Amino acid sequence: MRLRQRILGQGRAPVPDLAATSYDGAADQRLITQYLDLVTPFGDLIAHLYDELFTRWPYLRSLFPASMDFQRAHLARAFWYLIENLHRPAEVAAYFRQLGHDHRKLGVRPVHYEAFESALVAALRRTAGPRWAEVVEQAWVRMLRFAVASMVEGADAAIAEPPCWPGTVTAHERRRPDLAVLRVRVHEPYTYRAGQYAAVESPLMPQAWRHYSFASAPRPDGEVEFHIRRTGPDGVSEALVNRTRVGDVLRLGPAHGTMTLKEEDHPRDLLMVAGGTGWAPVRALLEEWASRRSTGGLPLRPPGRVHLFVGARNRTELYAAETLSQLAARHSRLQVVRVLDDDLATPADSPMGEYGPLAEAVARDGQWSGHVAFVSGPAGMVGATVARLVAGGMLADRIRHDPVPDLMTSSAGHPEAHPADEVVAGAAR
Structure with missing residues (x-):
């Protein structure tokens, strides 16, 4: 604790209280925004920051992956999130507490944040040039320290759990040339819920x-x-799809996500929408839905119905076709609609079902306002589907999905803020 206080309290701009209830994030937001054009786009600022960091503290380079492209994009996104949400300090604190909890798996320690602050200040001055003002620099430092305080708090709260969990690959099946199903046996007890996700590291791509x-x-x-699904060459997804073998040991971060079934969902009708490998968490949710038979030995009411939409570009990419047919045959309360984007030659009465853009198919198929919805897949599909559901009268708090970059922040005009390979749960990020 003394180390934390020393790190957070020293330097140019004193921060007497970093609590979300007392930090005036709105004031710092106004200052930072006023001079934001001097340091945006963030590409040069972040390049200067890492140059400074690795020049002054070379040993810190080992905490980062070999390729820094994703890391730079991730940091740009974090900056945009901070600046655009600083007037909501409680929300920002919660976000960075979770980030601090997750960063334990990277080997990040509180003292590293001090080095990062020094590198950021040097990078701000170098990028902004002569128009830079000390008062704006102090606002950036206060913003950073507020985020760091939350990250340290999140890491402290998770001290009793491992930073990551090793697991051995027990099966590796290629379902398509660009898609693999991996089964991994975790070495220690690992807690997660159906519908959640976790960070995965391959030994072929350390720290990525x-x-x-x-x-x-x-x-x-x-x-x-x-x-x-392999999303590009030489990345984590390529390593996991093409070069991972049975017996390899991966590392898993803690589970996250709120796209989970609640006890009160059991008797309700559910709408599930899965695009591409967004089918993965929906499959897990269906497993849990089908297994809920009793609580404390007492039978539950019959489960509600599930209306499941599964989308793909064509039949070849509908890799779960056989599983879908088996589920539909096994569960009378499950209705499956397959949606193909471009297989226009498929007759309307074909067993393959309906085709067309997934969000449009969901919107025109029925009234969903009384359902609880679960949506998973590429970010664009999730955003479009959620918008159609809300426009159709469904309450937003009845729609569950993992964070979508374009919905989580308002930085749609900043392409660097969203890594190109980042999509919603189920597909490779």
Whole structure:
């Protein structure tokens, strides 16, 4: 604690109280925004920051992946999130507490934040040039220290749990040339819920973590399943799809996500929408839905119906076709609609079902205002589907999905703020 206080309290701009209830984030937001044109786009600022950091503290380079492209984009996104939400300090504090909890797996320690602050100040001055003002620099430092205080708090709160969990690959099945299903047996007890996701690291790409959804509900044997689509060359998804073998040991970060079933959902009708490998968390949710038979030995009311939409560009990419047919045959309360984007030759009465853009198919198929919705897949599809559901009368608090970059912040005009390979749960990030 003394180290934390020393790090957060020293330097150019004294911060007597970093609590969300007392920090005047709105005032700092106004100052930072007034001079934002001097340091945006953030590409030069971040390049100067890492140059300074690794020149002065070379040992810190080992905390980062070999390729810094994703890391730079991630930091740009974090800056935009901070600046655009600083007038809501409680929300920002919660976001960075979670980030601090997650950063434990990277080996980040409180003292590293001090080095980062010094590098950021040097980078701000170098990027902004002669028009830079000391008062704006102090606002940036206060903003950073507020975020750091929350990150340290999040890391402290998780001190009793491992920073990450090793797991051995027990199966690796290629469902398409660009898609693999991995099953991993975690070495230690690992807690997660159907519908959640976790960061995964391959030994082939040290310190390069990407998020993938669990494709199965928790199992007694501790085995988890991921559906991973290769999104490009030389990345984490390529390593997991093309170069991972049975017996390899991966590392998993803690589970996250609120796209989960609640007890009160059991008797309700559910709408589930999955695009591409967004099918993975929906499959896990269906497993849990089908297994809910009793609570405390007492039978539950019959479960509500599930209306499931699964989308793909064509039949070849509908890799879960056989599983969908089996589920529909096994559960009379489950209705499955397959949506193909471009297979226009498929007759309307074909067993393959309806085709067309997934969000449009969901919107025109029925009235969903009384349902609870779960939406998973590429960010664009999720955003479009959520917008159609809300426009159709569904309450926003009845729609569950993982964070969508364009919805989480208002920085749609800042392409660097969203890594190109980042999508919603289920597909490779």
